[in-house]
Amino acid sequence: xxxxxxxxxxxxxxxxxxxxxxxxxxxxxxxxxxxxxxxxxxxxxxxxxxxxxxxxxxxxxxxxxxxxxxxxxxxxxxxxxxxxxxxxxxxxxxxxxxxxxxxxxxxxxxxxxxxxxxxxxxxxxxxxxxxxxxxxxxxxxxxxxxxxxxxxxxxxxxxxxxxxxxxxxxxxxxxxxxxxxxxxxxxxxxxxxxxxxxxxxxxxxxxxxxxxxxxxxxxxxxxxxxxxxxxxxxxxxxxxxxxxxxxxxxxxxxxxxxxxxxxxxxxxxxxxxxxxxxxxxxxxxxxxxxxxxxxxxxxxxxxxxxxxxxxxxxxxxxxxxx
Amino acid sequence: xxxxxxxxxxxxxxxxxxxxxxxxxxxxxxxxxxxxxxxxxxxxxxxxxxxxxxxxxxxxxxxxxxxxxxxxxxxxxxxxxxxxxxxxxxxxxxxxxxxxxxxxxxxxxxxxxxxxxxxxxxxxxxxxxxxxxxxxxxxxxxxxxxxxxxxxxxxxxxxxxxxxxxxxxxxxxxxxxxxxxxxxxxxxxxxxxxxxxxxxxxxxxxxxxxxxxxxxxxxxxxxxxxxxxxxxxxxxxxxxxxxxxxxxxxxxxxxxxxxxxxxxxxxxxxxxxxxxxx
Numbered sequence: 197x198x199x200x201x202x203x204x205x206x207x208x209x210x211x212x213x214x215x216x217x218x219x220x221x222x223x224x225x226x227x228x229x230x231x232x233x234x235x236x237x238x239x240x241x242x243x244x245x246x247x248x249x250x251x252x253x254x255x256x257x258x259x260x261x262x263x264x265x266x267x268x269x270x271x272x273x274x275x276x277x278x279x280x281x282x283x284x285x286x287x288x289x290x291x292x293x294x295x296x297x298x299x300x301x302x303x304x305x306x307x308x309x310x311x312x313x314x315x316x317x318x319x320x321x322x323x324x325x326x327x328x329x330x331x332x333x334x335x336x337x338x339x340x341x342x343x344x345x346x347x348x349x350x351x352x353x354x355x356x357x358x359x360x361x362x363x364x365x366x367x368x369x370x371x372x373x374x375x376x377x378x379x380x381x382x383x384x385x386x387x388x389x390x391x392x393x394x395x396x397x398x399x400x401x402x403x404x405x406x407x408x409x410x411x412x413x414x415x416x417x418x419x420x421x422x423x424x425x426x427x428x429x430x431x432x433x434x435x436x437x438x439x440x441x442x443x444x445x446x447x448x449x450x451x452x453x454x455x456x457x458x459x460x461x462x463x464x465x466x467x468x469x470x471x472x473x474x475x476x477x478x479x480x481x482x483x484x485x486x487x488x489x490x491x492x493x494x495x496x497x498x499x500x501x502x503x504x505x506x507x508x509x510x511x512x513x514x515x516x517x518x
Numbered sequence: 519x520x521x522x523x524x525x526x527x528x529x530x531x532x533x534x535x536x537x538x539x540x541x542x543x544x545x546x547x548x549x550x551x552x553x554x555x556x557x558x559x560x561x562x563x564x565x566x567x568x569x570x571x572x573x574x575x576x577x578x579x580x581x582x583x584x585x586x587x588x589x590x591x592x593x594x595x596x597x598x599x600x601x602x603x604x605x606x607x608x609x610x611x612x613x614x615x616x617x618x619x620x621x622x623x624x625x626x627x628x629x630x631x632x633x634x635x636x637x638x639x640x641x642x643x644x645x646x647x648x649x650x651x652x653x654x655x656x657x658x659x660x661x662x663x664x665x666x667x668x669x670x671x672x673x674x675x676x677x678x679x680x681x682x683x684x685x686x687x688x689x690x691x692x693x694x695x696x697x698x699x700x701x702x703x704x705x706x707x708x709x710x711x712x713x714x715x716x717x718x719x720x721x722x723x724x725x726x727x728x729x730x731x732x733x734x735x736x737x738x739x740x741x742x743x744x745x746x747x748x749x750x751x752x753x754x755x756x757x758x759x760x761x762x763x764x765x766x767x768x769x770x771x772x773x774x775x776x777x778x779x780x781x782x783x784x785x786x787x788x789x790x791x792x793x794x795x796x
Contacts, residue, residue, distance in 0.1 A: 321539070342764065476731075496637075
């Protein structure tokens with residue numbers, strides 16, 4: 197008897213093949229197939245599944261890596277959600293940093309529309325827009341720390357030439373997040389532009405031509421024809437950007453620590469603390485493994501819920517041209 | 519307004535938008551280069567010197583003395599290249615099996631593996647560290663390389679997509695000639711799939727070369743560190759030496775920029791692919 201899952205997968209196989217199923221060759225093929233996927237499955241089990249299950253256990257303990265882990269039940273979760281204001285500050289900062297997402301999306305959409313015109317020099321511009329995407333976030337953070345230098349940095353020097361006194365940027369609790377937002381928009385522009393460009397190339401030109409003949413203006417053509425084709429990409433960028441914002445780490449570690457080994461970053465006044473940065477602080481600076489694991493699970497559940505919510509909301513306004 | 523004037527207007531507006539975006543993107547890089555070529559006394563000037571005068575290459579000489587950069591490049595290259603080769607080999611073999619071989623629960627297994635892409639990395643940070651500590655891997659390159667040798671779901675997904683487009687006839691005729699499945703992989707699948715290998719290779723290499731948190735957590739000895747962590751350590755010691763810091767940053771991104779300039783097509787395709795599922 198042929199295995200039903202096998203026949204359904206092979207779909208168009210001739211009946212003759214089905215009857216000869218599970219002869220020596222088929223058994224051999226199945227064994228080799230399983231052998232080829234075995235490393236991937238073993239790697240998943242060893243490096244992800246088992247650690248994930250373990251981390252549930254760890255999150256119910258107090259453990260400093262050296263001594264004995266002590267079972268504390270839900271204490272870590274209760275502490276994180278009701279007693280530790282830094283958890284909420286980190287969430288608040290993340291929400292604030294999300295302000296940059298729609299700005300960045302609008303700018304990259306504009307760039308993509310300009311790139312989609314039939315003009316020369318496109319590959320030149322593309323090369324430039326991609327530079328921040330391929331450069332390491334470490335080098336870029338070191339660079340932007342210098343750009344945001346209050347006295348001699350690029351931005352305040354430019355502001356000064358117009359007679360304006362620039363803020364302290366990373367040194368000020370009010371301006372540290374706008375600084376990170378500016379850097380984030382700059383860094384994501386090329387990547388998002390490329391995604392939008394790919395989507396724009398899928399808009400049928402007949403539709404736009406027909407609309408032009410019917411007397412639709414440029415804005416109407418964009419609003420009613422082009423934009424619906426861009427909603428799946430907008431939706432994708434939105435989800436990945438939100439998830440990415442929770443996980444900002446390198447920029448915080450490189451741009452917000454003062455001189456000296458004791459500085460832990462996330463400042464000033466915790467204004468740049470992100471959730472993953474706080475997780476890292478707890479795990480690898482304070483050695484509170486149980487607490488860090490609990491924060492990891494809270495963040496993981498929030499990110500998972502956000503993704504589901506976005507999918508649910510997305511169904512209402514995303515247009516898929518299938 | 520006639521069609522041609524409107525077209526010309528669109529064209530000039532487009533150039534305007536692209537140029538503004540280009541200046542916004544490029545200016546920080548030019549500032550980095552300019553700073554790295556200035557003597558310290560000219561850094562703290564207003565208005566700033568846009569083009570360094572005199573040109574000063576001393577920073578580029580000094581960083582090699584102050585940072586074990588040559589060692590760092592060797593370390594980064596070793597981790598990135600072994601990891602990339604490992605992940606491409608294991609993932610392409612798995613992708614081949616998922617695309618062309620028939621075995622029980624094949625498609626169900628694939629869907630389960632795909633779903634694991636949704637596991638947030640934040641959950642894994644602590645338990646993975648503990649796993650590597652129990653294995654006595656902390657302070658070695660093992661945590662940064664060995665998991666890659668088992669392949670990755672993400673790469674497997676794209677290999678499977680591509681391999682499904684390869685006609686079954688090619689495989690069937692090789693089977694009639696008595697070729698083993700591994701020979702088919704090596705002699706038919708791989709040669710036909712060079713573009714997807716190149717695309718995934720530049721992506722896999724770039725992720726590993728630019729990784730920061732992994733080496734920061736798992737490596738301890740500064741001489742074993744990768745270039746990004748060395749730059750970070752250097753920054754914490756020379757936090758106000760912007761000339762040196764910019765020179766080090768320029769040097770640290772040069773290798774990937776060279777690869778990018780020469781293999782631009784694959785970078786662009788690869789990065790477009792990461793958004794395909796949208």
